[in-house]
Amino acid sequence: MLDTGPILAVSFGYVVLLFAIAYYGDRRAVQGRSIISNPYIYALSLAVYCTAWTYYGSVGRAARAGASFLPIYIGPTLMAALGGVVLRKIIRVSKIHRITSIADFIASRYGKSTLLGGVVTVIAVLGIIPYISLQLKAISISYLMLQPYPEISTPIPFTEVPVLRDTAFYVALLLTLFAVLFGTRHLEATERHEGLVAAIAFESLVKLIAFLAVGIYVTYGMHDGFRDLIARAHALPELRSLFVLPDRPGIYGSWCISIFIAMAAVIFLPRQFQIAVVENVNEDHLERAVWLFPLYLLAINLFVLPVAIGGLLHFPAGSVDADTFVLTLPMAGHQVSLTLLVYIGGMSAATGMVIVETIALSTMICNDLVMPVLLRLPFLRLVERGDLSGLLLAIRRGGIVAVLLLSYAYFRFIGEFYELVSIGMVSFAAVAQFAPAILGGIFWKGGNRLGALCGLLLGFTAWAYTLVFPSLVQTGLLSADLILEGPFGISLLRPYQLFGLTGFDHIAHSVFWSLLFNTGAYIGVSVLTRTSTIEHTQAVLFVDVFRYSEEVDESPPPWRGTARIPDLTSLLRRFLGKDRAESALAAYADKHRLAWEGELTADAGLVNHAEKLLAGVIGSASARVMVSSVVKEEPLGIREVMHILDETRQVISYSRELEKATAELKSANERLKELDRLKDEFISTVTHELRTPLTSVRALAEILHENPNLTEARQREFTAIIIKETDRLTRLITQVLDIQKIESGKADWQTTTVDMKELIDDSVNATRQLLEEKKIRLIRDLPEESPTVEGDRDRLVQVMINLISNAVKFCPSEAGEIAIALEPTPDRVAVSVTDNGVGISPEHQALIFEKFRQVKGEETGRPQGSGLGLSITRHIIEHHGGTIRVDSAPGRGATFTFTLPLSDPSA
């Protein structure tokens, strides 16, 4: 008989060892020399997946139902293959958004919804409490079995053990203490607990070693190896059924569904999420964990069948509960140390699960259930309280205590009725409800809050109705008719055969319906309802997380608006505590090289960082509420949100370039159109100009032709006009050809020495008639000596004639006056032609030198000439290396001045 003493000593000793390891792990973390930052520790910590269910329950299930214990481990192995995609994405998203629990993940993804966070928390708590109680049951039973060592007796029902003598109760208390000490010592924005992970990894090692030890003992110690055991089992028909799956309808369906929910559970169980995602130190550890973890699972399952057969062979049928074979077989073999080792292994399996699960649940309860409610209760006015970090810790610890007490209560009242594995599967079916919302959340941008909410609620209801509700019958709370005939006799609503679906075991049946409703509602409602801006933002940030996290360190902030830095600081102090808040802000300032001594306003980046820090402590939904209370935010429209995202920034800058190019093209087009218009105008003017003299010529010629009896004077008159008009025509055509030649560079220039005074005299002579016709007075202001220039004489005469005839056009008749002046400067000569006409307005001054441009003459409304004269003039002057300009004001006449370089500058 093993005294209580040694057993308790061993138990407590083990727990103390765990404390020590956890403490050491935390110490090293603080020093910066983390002991858990390697993939082997990470993989081992993932093995917290294996609980007392694995340790004790697998053998029990194998003994009862053959190979059907395996899918729970095959599922995670398969999931490991997808780990690179699914788990990595979840980890990346969680790191970036400081997500610290499943509830936080779902709440954050669907628009930081507090309601969703709360719903997930409730589902998690209700689903996991039975699972925790299972562990307590295992601890209790193992202790009770161990006590009468080496006698193996069916233990007294543990419900008859008074609470205060129940080891399980004390273990529960110890575990509470452990969880409080190593899970909630302080509020860490990342929620990482290095000491805890170290302890968990250690426990995984212990349970593996212990299980392998007992397996080896049974196989090689009590028998002669695998083949011996198998042969013996083979000899007994009833044992042959252990080699295969049980022979009942729907067995493959159950197998399949078990694999699927195990795949979901290995990530979505709160403790798994905590260890795999939140406690993850380095994404790269995934690479090795991906096969290390399945290897662990393989190893721990190797000896399940041998131990089951060993137990069935050894103990008379039905005398010993198969769930305890792992312990009772070494007891039967009188192996004290091995028995104690197995006992410790079992404790490892159970306590690891309980600790991590309660910490994870308490985080959710605090951040996603209690705090959001408290923050909204007006009379508490929490928003105004100074330092809330103490309150937060208190809530966390309260959560741990509450969860453990509830689990213990469940264990006392209900736990006796079920084999370990069944209880576990019910929990798996519960967390499977998170799968659509989470997987949809990271791969489908279309999932929205309402869809997730409906999915979760429907799935949970279906789960409760098809699994939890009918199980109450066994406790005697409800009548058995409910199961057999359905509520109110409606057979379609029978909990175990909903809508008439038969041929499935209870778990498979429940999973089928609950996931069907869940996924259907999630997709259907998401597609049919509108999504808010914040949901869109989060959807993009989650689904496209790899695109954003590779470009920027922190994802682009969806906050717009300003906050006062003092406000933010005091907010952070309130929840993180003074020291942490200050060090976090200092770290941010360092990283971004900011100095905000004098700054009063926080930019969007800082606001966002503050929100993330808070999210790590109080959950993202509450963090958003708190930050929005200090930020004066401008309302976000979809367009604005998209503008803020990097992707669109690029698009915008690109489209600006496009706009510029388009604008340039447009203005070029405008110019072309203008030129075109001018050209058309020119053509119409020119053709008109051409036609007018032609018409006169034609008319006169006709008259001459028709009337041979015209007087001679008349005849002379007409022919004179004809000559004049044809001259005009010729001039016009010459001009057009001229300018065409000059502009295309095909004109030939004859350069000679030109005497300027002579030039002017010649051109005056040429225009004498024009001057006399309008009775215009000509004044010449010429110096003594005549400067000379090198140039084409004819062309220069053309210039002078053009200027003079222009002046004539604009002079009033009878009172017109034209002055020609010649002014030499040291290296140039300036010639000016001044008239006293109406003058040219400043706008026109710029235009008149251009082709086809004309100013209306004084006497005729329609411009005379072709508009090419000045243009040709300018070309000629410029060809000679000179300049031409006009000075004029409306009403004050105009002076055209051109300069030319002298032949001999020294003259």
Place this chain on the structure above:
Amino acid sequence: MPGTDPKNRRLAALFYIALALFNYPILSLFNRRVLLWGLPLFYLYLFGLWAALILLMILAGRSKPQTMPFDRPGHTD
């Protein structure tokens, strides 16, 4: 991006194959009370497949991913 990383694609392919092999109807082929080399056929199949899958996952995960965006301080291996 992890979705298109060849390493992950290999692993995904392994997943699909394994999923098929671990399930009905292929599973039903081995679900017999038969002994092979003195050991139950079903268990041989399951554990053998399991070990093979792990081995293949090790091999498939050999190559380095094409992009290495992670450069965290304190990365120990």
